[in-house]
């Protein structure tokens with residue numbers, strides 16, 4: 001809660017875009033909405049340091065004092081995601097270069113190479129100056145380092161840093177040549193100087209090089225974060241430090257690994273689907289964040305994570321901003337908090353009149369406070385205050401999905417058997433199946449402690465090193481259940497295919513051998529013997545101990561297994577060799593979960609009502625978020641914190657609304 005005993009509520013605020021008169025109006029409106037935390041200064045570098053070494057802090061002094069007087073705490077940002085024009089002019093060599101050698105110019109944000117020494121020096125300097133001035137300011141709740149680390153670069157600084165990183169990772173060139181299989185297409189390296197970043201090339205690039213480039217950037221960006229964090233910590237060790245994670249397949253950040261270096265995991269989440277998809281994406285993002293937070297320090301209670309940014313009234317679909325329907329902002333916020341977020345933060349507080357993001361959504365929209373959005377913001381502030389007691393509650397889940405950043409990166413390589421392979425899409429499909437079946441689930445990464453989970457799901461865990469394969473085997477041998485999908489276990493940690501039949505790392509566990517892939521065309525389906533269809537992928541599965549649960553019907557795979565089950569040690573390993581359609585996947589997940597002895601959170605909740613339970617000692621809270629357009633009656637006992645009314649056997653959750661029931665002890 002970082003300070004005031006309430007859930008965090010607020011968003012990015014950009015006083016540098018407004019007059020002091022608007023600051024005062026904003027603080028009054030924030031108080032009206034019960035906002036208690038704002039991120040300030042995220043892109044304010046050119047206003048803080050208009051010329052090299054010349055600092056203008058008077059406006060920020062006044063803003064922080066105003067906020068403090070208003071009882072609003074601050075996540076103070078280091079502005080390093082947007083170097084000022086003078087920096088780019090003075091250091092053209094620190095501007096980023098794309099894979100095809102184009103040097104980008106100032107004019108947007110993130111125009112730097114994070115491996116360029118001049119950029120790093122300037123970033124450290126502004127951080128130090130800010131730390132010096134504000135580290136003990138009474139309004140300071142946390143430091144918000146940078147914004148959404150994720151940029152890469154192919155300049156000479158990056159290439160030099162990449163080579164040293166590779167030398168560290170592989171030790172010598174023989175190991176690198178073996179890992180990258182450079183015997184293919186005459187790529188053998190005999191000197192480190194021959195290696196560059198994976199720049200645009202004639203035809204397919206080397207998969208090992210592409211994968212290491214992503215890992216390199218994850219580590220390089222992390223080092224850039226850590227050096228700022230250390231300066232901030234040195235100035236005042238009591239103030240937590242974080243950076244807001246951006247999610248997406250393009251992001252070269254291993255979020256779970258980064259979680260060890262932040263005091264709380266902070267994510268920005270912008271769903272892209274309009275229908276139920278937005279709710280499913282929200283649930284997955286929150287479960288991912290909670291999973292990453294397990295790697296962090298936390299505060300001794302629940303894993304610490306915070307929804308740092310979300311859009312108040314828009315869903316950004318490709319090509320169009322969809323206006324959220326009334327109540328949807330609160331439901332999304334509650335879904336995040338049900339899954340452990342320490343609050344709900346937004347991008348942004350007030351919509352700007354100009355600038356590239358002038359139409360991005362805001363709690364105070366262009367229409368001003370006399371608007372539906374602001375009225376909903378005020379209501380949300382009240383809701384968050386009423387449920388503050390849930391904060392120490394730990395989310396209960398007996399199912400976990402395995403997510404792996406590197407598998408995601410490796411499945412973006414060219415030259416794969418299908419262009420539709422996507423680790424995140426497979427994680428989403430598995431998560432969606434569980435969400436629709438009403439199961440709570442955690443997200444873990446390979447190697448995490450998983451004894452507590454009855455069922456572990458491995459969707460397209462393409463890169464499976466020996467240690468990961470042992471980890472899965474151990475879980476099943478000791479009585480755990482595992483559901484493994486196609487593409488898992490196919491390659492090692494360098495993206496080299498394991499030979500002898502797929503999935504090389506997991507054949508014995510699954511009791512089968514996959515002889516051949518049959519990727520499906522877009523829109524193509526295969527029929528399954530127990531009803532339903534498979535999409536995207538199919539394969540020739542030869543059982544070697546596993547029993548067939550579902551077979552393919554028709555086509556070249558007619559009668560061969562599509563889904564199998566194998567007893568292994570004291571547990572069971574399922575294998576799914578195609579992507580079942582959503583309903584078939586949901587039914588399969590229920591079958592596997594039941595076999596593992598796991599049920600849904602609230603068996604009586606109908607489809608579209610999200611149920612999540614958080615527990616702290618004897619206390620428990622049941623979140624019921626009703627995404628349907630009719631009221632829903634759900635069995636429960638206790639007190640609904642949202643209406644402050646007793647719940648005796650049943651709660652009526654309003655259409656498009658929610659209930660948060662402090663449950664009566666059994």
Ligand code: GAL
Pocket residue numbers: 147148246268270309311347357360
């Ligand atoms: C985030 C970013 C914000 C703003 C927002 C717009 O990814 O951190 O600065 O650009 O998106 O939706």
